[in-house]
Amino acid sequence: MSGAPLIELRSVYRIYGRGEAEIRALAAVDLAIHPGEFVAVMGASGSGKSTCMNIVGCLDTPTSGAYLFQGVDTGGLSRDQRALLRRHYLGFVFQGFNLLDRTTALENVELPLIYRGMQRSERHARARRALDKVGLAGRERHTPAELSGGQQQRVAIARAIVSEPAILLADEPTGNLDTQRSHEFMRLLVELNREEGLTVVMVTHEADMADYAQRIIRFRDGRVESDSTVESAA
Amino acid sequence: MYWNTLLLALREMRRNLLRSTLTMLGIIIGVAAVITLVTLGRGATVHVASEIAGLGSNLLHLRPGSRNRGPGGISGPIEPFSLADVKAVEREIGGVKAIAPIASKTLLTVYGNSNWSTRVNGTSNGYFAARNWAVSHGRPFTESELQSGRSVCILGATVRSELFDREDPLGASLRLGRVSCQVVGVLESKGQSPFGSDQDDQILMPLKAYQRRIAGNRDVNLIYVSAKRSELTVKVKRDIEQLMRQRRRIASDQDDSFNVRDMKEVAARVSSTTRTMTSLLGAVATVSLLVGGIGIMNIMLVSVTERTREIGIRLALGARERNVLLQFLVEAVVLSSVGGVSGIVLGVLSAWAGAGMLGVPLVLSAEIILIAFGFSALVGVVFGYFPARQAARLDPIQALRHE
Ligand SMILES: Nc1ncnc2c1ncn2[C@@H]1O[C@H](COP(=O)(O)OP(=O)(O)O)[C@@H](O)[C@H]1O
Ligand SMILES: [Mg+2]
Numbered sequence: 001m002s003g004a005p006l007i008e009l010r011s012v013y014r015i016y017g018r019g020e021a022e023i024r025a026l027a028a029v030d031l032a033i034h035p036g037e038f039v040a041v042m043g044a045s046g047s048g049k050s051t052c053m054n055i056v057g058c059l060d061t062p063t064s065g066a067y068l069f070q071g072v073d074t075g076g077l078s079r080d081q082r083a084l085l086r087r088h089y090l091g092f093v094f095q096g097f098n099l100l101d102r103t104t105a106l107e108n109v110e111l112p113l114i115y116r117g118m119q120r121s122e123r124h125a126r127a128r129r130a131l132d133k134v135g136l137a138g139r140e141r142h143t144p145a146e147l148s149g150g151q152q153q154r155v156a157i158a159r160a161i162v163s164e165p166a167i168l169l170a171d172e173p174t175g176n177l178d179t180q181r182s183h184e185f186m187r188l189l190v191e192l193n194r195e196e197g198l199t200v201v202m203v204t205h206e207a208d209m210a211d212y213a214q215r216i217i218r219f220r221d222g223r224v225e226s227d228s229t230v231e232s233a234a
Numbered sequence: 235m236y237w238n239t240l241l242l243a244l245r246e247m248r249r250n251l252l253r254s255t256l257t258m259l260g261i262i263i264g265v266a267a268v269i270t271l272v273t274l275g276r277g278a279t280v281h282v283a284s285e286i287a288g289l290g291s292n293l294l295h296l297r298p299g300s301r302n303r304g305p306g307g308i309s310g311p312i313e314p315f316s317l318a319d320v321k322a323v324e325r326e327i328g329g330v331k332a333i334a335p336i337a338s339k340t341l342l343t344v345y346g347n348s349n350w351s352t353r354v355n356g357t358s359n360g361y362f363a364a365r366n367w368a369v370s371h372g373r374p375f376t377e378s379e380l381q382s383g384r385s386v387c388i389l390g391a392t393v394r395s396e397l398f399d400r401e402d403p404l405g406a407s408l409r410l411g412r413v414s415c416q417v418v419g420v421l422e423s424k425g426q427s428p429f430g431s432d433q434d435d436q437i438l439m440p441l442k443a444y445q446r447r448i449a450g451n452r453d454v455n456l457i458y459v460s461a462k463r464s465e466l467t468v469k470v471k472r473d474i475e476q477l478m479r480q481r482r483r484i485a486s487d488q489d490d491s492f493n494v495r496d497m498k499e500v501a502a503r504v505s506s507t508t509r510t511m512t513s514l515l516g517a518v519a520t521v522s523l524l525v526g527g528i529g530i531m532n533i534m535l536v537s538v539t540e541r542t543r544e545i546g547i548r549l550a551l552g553a554r555e556r557n558v559l560l561q562f563l564v565e566a567v568v569l570s571s572v573g574g575v576s577g578i579v580l581g582v583l584s585a586w587a588g589a590g591m592l593g594v595p596l597v598l599s600a601e602i603i604l605i606a607f608g609f610s611a612l613v614g615v616v617f618g619y620f621p622a623r624q625a626a627r628l629d630p631i632q633a634l635r636h637e
Binding site for chain 2: 054057059060079080083084086087088090092094098099100101102111112114115116159163
């Protein structure tokens with residue numbers, strides 16, 4: 001890969017607890033991800049994948065080491081500044097969908113735009129476009145309870161991409177979907193990655209899903225075990 | 235952004251309508267109580283003030299007996315006034331509009347088959363001007379009736395209706411105790427006095443006739459003096475006091491053996507008492523507002539716990555602490571101020587009903603309504619702040635994991 005990395009971890013440690021009970025969730029992790037990449041993160045349960053995603057997502061901070069976003073060290077950022085960084089540059093998709101209950105798909109999708117202070121009409125237009133992109137045109141008024149799991153996860157993607165983030169972070173996004181929906185979901189991610197140049201980092205423990213990615217990073221006991229670029233994606 | 239926060243708060247309230255209503259109940263009751271009590275209190279004050287003004291304009295009551303009578307009652311015999319005292323006041327005191335001597339006794343009055351126990355007042359025509367009172371039917375006393383001591387009388391409205399029902403009393407002859415007397419007039423109705431007695435329950439007759447036929451003495455028990463103008467009452471009062479001290483030869487180190495009371499002072503005292511009552515009741519109501527505020531805090535804390543995941547989502551999507559803080563604060567304020575507005579409506583309605591029942595005017599003050607509203611909104615801010623801060627400080631990762 002050439003050019004400046006979008007995100008870069010330098011010797012990152014994340015340690016929970018103290019003394020005897022100390023857990024090294026991440027140890028000496030060095031990692032660089034460039035714009036436009038589609039990265040799958042794999043590893044056994046408890047190997048530190050989610051911890052790593054939380055740090056990349058600015059929801060958590062390293063115990064030591066540096067995390068650079070677009071070349072800027074995030075070490076000095078306050079809680080509020082990290083919120084602003086998430087607001088403007090990051091999109092999240094979670095395993096449990098994490099949509100707001102009793103709130104329509106459209107309102108869920110426009111949520112990040114509200115925090116950007118965007119006008120209602122423009123918010124709606126953008127949210128509709130995002131829903132259209134994930135194949136949910138016509139479902140704007142449906143609440144999560146009225147949508148299938150696959151559709152809910154698509155709403156979650158629409159919400160993540162509506163603000164045109166620099167990077168999409170997905171922690172086991174297919175964990176709650178059946179195989180068919182999982183593949184549909186992965187094809188959608190690949191499409192967004194190819195056509196919009198969206199950078200995607202996705203945690204999965206299913207090899208099938210990881211095969212969609214261009215690059216696979218494996219964690220083991222908080223360390224990067226292997227980092228390989230796949231020759232041809234599915 | 236602010237508009238969205240407000241919409242969100244209203245929607246959240248609608249979602250938990252029953253819970254929101256119950257939460258607001260404390261505020262509703264508190265505000266309604268404040269509005270009702272204060273409004274009725276003010277109505278009562280206005281009522282009492284106007285009633286006292288109705289007793290007579292710029293009226294002074296001159297009574298025998300010291301003002302500082304001890305708790306043991308009368309110290310020594312009370313020396314009544316005489317007609318000479320009345321004449322002296324008439325002659326010596328400037329700025330007087332009207333003067334009326336009173337001597338009175340409660341007697342059983344009989345007409346036909348009806349009888350009624352009432353107060354009989356011997357007085358002069360000065361009574362009507364001093365008390366600001368008119369004869370609505372018939373006429374006042376004539377000069378010759380006053381001089382000769384003829385047995386004629388003027389009935390209060392209550393006595394008239396008790397004894398005569400619908401019959402015309404003019405010219406009728408009724409018995410006052412053992413004396414018979416002829417009705418020449420009926421007073422217009424004045425209703426209750428500010429002290430609760432029925433002012434229409436009385437009979438007037440010329441002082442001379444009363445003294446000769448009923449009392450059997452020359453005593454005068456009360457003198458009404460009304461000043462020409464309101465500013466003059468203080469001076470007139472002082473002059474009367476001086477005059478009476480002279481006439482009674484009271485040494486400078488002795489207390490007055492009489493007292494002059496300015497009805498304006500009484501009015502001021504009565505309304506200050508009502509004001510004290512009003513603020514006391516207001517304080518009680520304020521306590522219930524505080525209790526309402528604690529209810530809001532409680533429900534907001536529950537809400538924050540229930541919606542931890544929502545907060546986590548919002549934080550992950552880029553909400554700043556202040557965004558979340560504002561969201562929950564606005565929810566609390568919306569709860570408390572919707573409660574406040576409902577309380578104002580309820581309070582105004584019950585004040586209206588209460589004023590009708592008590593027969594006092596409805597004195598709505600915009601000031602009190604604004605204060606009540608402001609206070610309820612403030613309760614929302616104060617008691618909503620802690621739960622809102624709790625929400626804003628949540629750790630997004632923990633919050634997202636919350637079930
Ligand atoms: N908040 C926490 N407190 C203590 N230990 C934690 C916490 N979060 C994660 N861990 C520990 O850190 C390690 C890595 O966890 P995680 O990153 O969630 O793994 P993965 O997502 O790969 O399953 C695990 O041993 C886990 O128990
Ligand atoms: Mg995990």
